[in-house]
Amino acid sequence: MSKHAIFTMKLETELRDQFMAEANASHRPASQIVREMMREFIQKQRETREYEEFLQQKVQLARSSVAAGQGRSHEEVEAEFAARRTQAAKRE
Numbered sequence: 001m002s003k004h005a006i007f008t009m010k011l012e013t014e015l016r017d018q019f020m021a022e023a024n025a026s027h028r029p030a031s032q033i034v035r036e037m038m039r040e041f042i043q044k045q046r047e048t049r050e051y052e053e054f055l056q057q058k059v060q061l062a063r064s065s066v067a068a069g070q071g072r073s074h075e076e077v078e079a080e081f082a083a084r085r086t087q088a089a090k091r092e
Helices: 013-025 030-067 074-091
Strands: none
């Protein structure tokens, strides 16, 4: 990947000095470490956004299901799982 952009940032002297010391101790260029951190941040943000979109789709699907009369009441769900727990306890 070609490198055409320069990224300048302001930060505390102490933070810069500590970062440079750790980069030197790991025998890696600071720019390589920053690029890796940027890639990790981008990936994390994408995953978070995709997960939130997934959840929104699930919520919308559930709301549509309830609106169409396909939902079940809390009491129905509780009764079903109480029966399942009773059956599971009998097997033990």
